Amino acid sequence: MSKIKLLCLPYAGGSAQVFLDWKRDLHADIELIPVELPGRGKRFGEPLRSDFNELVEDIYQSIKNEINSGPYFFFGHSMGSLIVFEVMRRLKVENQPMPMCCIFSGKNPPHVSLRNHIHELDDEEFLAKIFGYGGIPAEMLTNKELASIFLPIIRSDFQAIELYEPPAEREQMDCPFIVFYGTEDSYVSTDLVKEWSLYTTGGCEWYAYNGGHFFIQEQREQVIKQLNSILDGIKTRL
Template sequence: MSRSLLRPLPRPGATRTLLCLSFCGGGTASFRPWAEALPPDVELVLYCYPGREGRYTVPFAADWNALLTDALDAVRTVAAERPYLLLGHSMGAWVAFDLTCRLEAGAGTPPRTLIASGADSPVRWAEKRRETPTSADTDEELLTWMSTVGQLSDAVLAEPELRAMAVEVFRADLHASDGYRYREGITVRTPLQVLYGADDDLEDPATGWRPLAAGEFRADVLPGGHFYTPEVWARLPEAVAALHPAAAGNRG
């Protein structure tokens, strides 16, 4: 299997897959505990962006299209196995949205559900490029932002080498995301669920994402900030309506 995909708890007999895409500067570690929060018929598969963890020797994606091309290969691998749901957090939500657009346009099999977590609507791409954090920020500014939202552990903050690596990965992902452009009028037919923290600094995600859904839409606000509360984050798949049919009513 490609080193871009990690299966924390392999379930070869599963009937569905939850494929997750990380936030800017992130890897797979924050998502691995989710395997224990999934129904027994669902396998957790994590996509690892280039330049980190098991793909440390792979060059960072040069731009947005390179990142999407790499991610698309991973999605096709997962889609060939069984039906899947696609979840992206923060930058990963935009990656997941763009991937779904490309898949619906003929690049492969779209997910059964798209879950956008902790992200402003892609319609705001121009505004987001002018807001902190940006790839032009200093190392200290990037560290401050990551620390404020809870993206860095105390262990990383305590080690200069780990801090430098975290900034390098974060800046590389910011540079790639600078190339994203939302094309006016683009929507997805795939059912879309939006998750966001009550205390996150986002501009009304429910309203912003709603026009991008040509099909079913649902928005759920959860306790906490950009990464919710530790308790909510640890079991975030429990908030994914498509994984739990009894809770799948539309809240859009």
């Protein structure tokens, strides 16, 4: 049997390179495909996309070949979850192959808007706000050279997600959903996260992890163990 592709999309300000170290612990029949966003990592020289629709179109175009060459599933964390959701809507419209499963991590469902818009704050205030999310190196607050590289990326990402408009109707996907969330994540509601089920006819499961917004780093071993278990379930349906 061919490998099942795992397409991973990162959080705001992040690079797909954060998923590379998962490879050594994922089952051998999972082909890890970190999906890089424009303006960072191996795509550092490309222009950033601060318009969410343009960002989704970019990712859709970049993965079309991957999803047409065998079974696959998505994993998106935080902003990556929202990108995955909108890419799936595009796949449905274009009658493209849908994933065997879709895993949304660290994100409220699309109709739950962000409480605050911070992308217009000055650099100092903006840094202080995003530092509260965790996952941001402490030297970012003191190293101006590092901040000058990182700030435009994460500001662009926050502009994209803060100005995102969810679909007027809660369109449903014919695809199983799985939702990961941190029990101490102050940016995700343990009640509202259940409403991801409104967007699928394929059933929805939830897995809670100890930790905050970046529980995928704090509970890396448990997260990968669950991904391997999900893969085992998918293989039985192929």
